[in-house]
Amino acid sequence: MANRKAAITAVGGWLPETVLSNKDLEKIVDTTDEWILSRTGISERRIMKGPQRGTSEIGVHAVKSILDKKGIDPLEIDMVIVGTVTPDYVFPSTSNIICDKLGLKNAWGYDLSAACSGFLFALATGAQFIESGRYKKVIVVGADKMSSIINYEDRTTCIIFGDGGGAVLLEPSEDENGIVDFVLHTDGSGFQHLNMPAGGSVNPASHETVDAKQHFAYQEGQAVFKHAVVNMAEVSAKIMEKNNLKAEDIAYLLPHQANKRICDATANRMGIGPEKMLMNIERYGNTTAGTIPLLMFDYEKKFKKGDNIILAAFGGGFTWGSIYIKWAYDA
Ligand code: UT7
Numbered sequence: 001m002a003n004r005k006a007a008i009t010a011v012g013g014w015l016p017e018t019v020l021s022n023k024d025l026e027k028i029v030d031t032t033d034e035w036i037l038s039r040t041g042i043s044e045r046r047i048m049k050g051p052q053r054g055t056s057e058i059g060v061h062a063v064k065s066i067l068d069k070k071g072i073d074p075l076e077i078d079m080v081i082v083g084t085v086t087p088d089y090v091f092p093s094t095s096n097i098i099c100d101k102l103g104l105k106n107a108w109g110y111d112l113s114a115a116c117s118g119f120l121f122a123l124a125t126g127a128q129f130i131e132s133g134r135y136k137k138v139i140v141v142g143a144d145k146m147s148s149i150i151n152y153e154d155r156t157t158c159i160i161f162g163d164g165g166g167a168v169l170l171e172p173s174e175d176e177n178g179i180v181d182f183v184l185h186t187d188g189s190g191f192q193h194l195n196m197p198a199g200g201s202v203n204p205a206s207h208e209t210v211d212a213k214q215h216f217a218y219q220e221g222q223a224v225f226k227h228a229v230v231n232m233a234e235v236s237a238k239i240m241e242k243n244n245l246k247a248e249d250i251a252y253l254l255p256h257q258a259n260k261r262i263c264d265a266t267a268n269r270m271g272i273g274p275e276k277m278l279m280n281i282e283r284y285g286n287t288t289a290g291t292i293p294l295l296m297f298d299y300e301k302k303f304k305k306g307d308n309i310i311l312a313a314f315g316g317g318f319t320w321g322s323i324y325i326k327w328a329y330d331a
Pocket residue numbers: 030031032035036039040116155156157159160194220221222223224225228257258259262286288314315316
């Protein structure tokens with residue numbers, strides 16, 4: 001374990017303005033507000049409407065709010081890593097576009113694809129550049145415009161997902177607080193249960209792929225649910241065990257907001273009560289890489305310096321993991 005820790009020193013978040021409620025979805029697909037709320041915990045989600053808008057817009061707002069509130073010169077930022085599965089383009093990266101729009105002329109960066117675990121993978125990666133001593137200011141974004149890959153005729157997927165995301169600033173910690181540990185996993189055999197079949201190099205976009213609706217996310221909900229419940233709970237228990245943390249030591253769990261029932265199972269396995277599990281799925285749905293930074297953004301004022309915080313996620317790939325943070329500041 002490196003001696004120099006990377007600390008989250010600021011949080012930003014942003015959601016598009018249009019609300020898509022369960023009642024709105026009742027008019028689009030064969031579903032009910034009651035079914036969606038009881039099976040997932042979601043009441044409404046945000047959708048980015050209008051032409052020429054992409055995930056970079058979410059990132060730009062989130063990162064700009066950090067620069068503004070911290071009074072940071074854009075030229076001070078060394079690096080921007082963006083966790084997303086809905087990049088603006090296949091290339092250039094969303095990171096490039098965010099850096100350009102905000103004048104981060106001294107930064108470089110890239111997009112990182114790990115679906116719902118994208119923010120965790122990006123945070124663990126960004127932390128290395130601080131821990132090594134190479135950089136002083138690294139921004140990690142988790143954002144997705146899921147509405148761009150969702151089939152609004154498929155009631156099993158369109159009810160879950162929404163658009164939005166957030167960002168954090170990583171700086172060298174001045175004390176023992178910061179990102180303490182992470183346990184991250186991938187299992188490519190999960191591909192069959194959750195993927196986007198076309199648009200990559202295996203099935204490049206063609207009339208056939210569009211006609212077959214292969215540019216939408218494909219999900220076998222029950223299979224994903226079963227893997228998510230087991231793995232998110234296991235990995236969260238594992239990071240507690242690895243760091244000798246008991247339930248009473250944990251201030252908050254920030255679980256990826258895919259389904260409230262998956263989050264409940266994780267909290268149960270960790271032995272923590274609902275008051276320690278932070279949720280906003282009811283208002284935003286599942287924003288993929290966006291959920292965990294959006295939780296930080298919504299609940300930042302609750303966090304106290306030294307709080308033990310556990311992040312946990314599971315998603316397409318399969319990818320999953322957990323990060324242990326000792327929170328570095330009082331908001
Ligand atoms: O973000 C990371 C990765 N994703 C996840 O973690 C998502 C994991 N999966 C899930 O959250 C859940 O599997 C879903 C929310 C997607 C589905 O919930 P479920 O409790 O697993 O439902 P189900 O697929 O077992 O379907 C139960 C019933 C079926 O009807 P029958 O066969 O029992 O008559 C479905 O046809 O519910 C029906 N159903 C719906 N009914 C009303 C499926 N979707 C809907 C719907 N409205 N939107």
